[in-house]
Amino acid sequence: MKKILIVVLLPFISLVLSGQAGITESDSGVLRAGFAKADITPAIPVKLNGYASRKTYSEGIHDPLTVRAVAFENGGTRILLVSTDIGSYSAEVFPVFQKAIMDKFGLKESEIFLSTIHSHSSPILSLNSETGDPNNIEYTRTLQQKVLAVTGEALKNMKPVLTGTGRGSSPVGANRREMKPDGSITLGRNPYGVTDKEVLVMKITGEKGNTSGILYDYATHSTSLGPQNMLISGDVLGLSAQFVEKILGKDVITPAFAGASGNIDPWYRVLPGFNTEEGWIPEPVLLATMLGEEVVHVCRDIKDVHPGGMIRTAFAVLECPGKKSSDTDNPSAQPESQTVPVNITVARIGDDVAFVGFNVEMLTEIGMQIKSGSPFRNTFVITHCNGYSGYLPPAELYKEGGYEITSTRFEIGSSDMVVRKALRMLYDLK
Ligand SMILES: [Zn+2]
Numbered sequence: 001m002k003k004i005l006i007v008v009l010l011p012f013i014s015l016v017l018s019g020q021a022g023i024t025e026s027d028s029g030v031l032r033a034g035f036a037k038a039d040i041t042p043a044i045p046v047k048l049n050g051y052a053s054r055k056t057y058s059e060g061i062h063d064p065l066t067v068r069a070v071a072f073e074n075g076g077t078r079i080l081l082v083s084t085d086i087g088s089y090s091a092e093v094f095p096v097f098q099k100a101i102m103d104k105f106g107l108k109e110s111e112i113f114l115s116t117i118h119s120h121s122s123p124i125l126s127l128n129s130e131t132g133d134p135n136n137i138e139y140t141r142t143l144q145q146k147v148l149a150v151t152g153e154a155l156k157n158m159k160p161v162l163t164g165t166g167r168g169s170s171p172v173g174a175n176r177r178e179m180k181p182d183g184s185i186t187l188g189r190n191p192y193g194v195t196d197k198e199v200l201v202m203k204i205t206g207e208k209g210n211t212s213g214i215l216y217d218y219a220t221h222s223t224s225l226g227p228q229n230m231l232i233s234g235d236v237l238g239l240s241a242q243f244v245e246k247i248l249g250k251d252v253i254t255p256a257f258a259g260a261s262g263n264i265d266p267w268y269r270v271l272p273g274f275n276t277e278e279g280w281i282p283e284p285v286l287l288a289t290m291l292g293e294e295v296v297h298v299c300r301d302i303k304d305v306h307p308g309g310m311i312r313t314a315f316a317v318l319e320c321p322g323k324k325s326s327d328t329d330n331p332s333a334q335p336e337s338q339t340v341p342v343n344i345t346v347a348r349i350g351d352d353v354a355f356v357g358f359n360v361e362m363l364t365e366i367g368m369q370i371k372s373g374s375p376f377r378n379t380f381v382i383t384h385c386n387g388y389s390g391y392l393p394p395a396e397l398y399k400e401g402g403y404e405i406t407s408t409r410f411e412i413g414s415s416d417m418v419v420r421k422a423l424r425m426l427y428d429l430k
Contacts, residue, residue, distance in 0.1 A: 031309045034157030035213040035253035036150040037068040049087030050120030051227035059230040068255040071154040077311040083255035085234040086116040093125045094387040110315035113357045115385040117237035119222040164305035165378045168199040168298040172291045173220030176265040185402030201298040217380045219259030224284040226270030239288030257382045260367020309350025312429045318342045320414035340409045343386045348429045352377040357385030360392040
């Protein structure tokens, strides 16, 4: 009888023992990751995102649009990061996509980073038959199916991985708040203004060291093309991802994320189109190639890839004070009592990588503050993530004025609340 008990108990004892060691084991348990991508180039003419003056349909394709997804998992906790070659997931469209992802895959809201690269040569998303163009609504429905498909595929593709991180620098983005002689601020180029030049890269390899994907984060608008352009394009960030994938090979998938770039435009901005003069490299292609080459340089320099890494995630909605309508003639300004929601999503992988997503166009000073205050060595600030509440400027720029200040819905001081909350959430993941 005793013998049988021992035999029966032995597996339990060894389970308990490995369970004790499992505190570290689950912390550094097997990290898995999977990638997927799909073409999302519109098959029909669509209304283009980003410039209110542009009213007619797109007139062709310059380069294809793509949705790229990466899923991570460790110990049952997951992170899904989606990069979409689109302008933004509006406050109307985002909840529909989010719910579909949560319902189908059982992901929590804290595990989802649904982001866009903010291309201004991509379709407006809409599901509203009263305000949206029928072609754009049809496009958005198709996009939803494709986002679900790449999510499913990325989750299915997950296998044990090694990861490493590195950083470079790029001059492709420039501060666009140019001061005129009379002291007013106009949209232009301010080479002396604050600019976050960091190119942050995470490399993910299989157990044998073959690169399966890279994630990168850079702060720039994708607006090298202006309102006169009627061709579909991923613009700077989209074209840079196409370049990186071409160089690294067809099996490598490279989700790109727009950092805090509310006041950062590409060095060449709002051009009428792709210059076709013989011998001329069109500016969007030139800038995207410069950025893409830096991403590849950084990726190739990452020699230290390591296994494991615990995952933790959190999500919060921070209600910030809305700008009082008396402060501005901007019709989007809120009556005094209203607040504007900031969706903040945070996640960590291992000891030195964190992602922090915001549903705003955050000005670059704020992103730099979050990166420097973060307890994680490598903090990916992902804007245009999980909805859209417009520009979030730092308090010190309200006095200067300019486009981002007149069009923001946030009352002065909101950015300090967002920085404090995001840093608190990042510290709580530690
Ligand atoms: Zn913008």
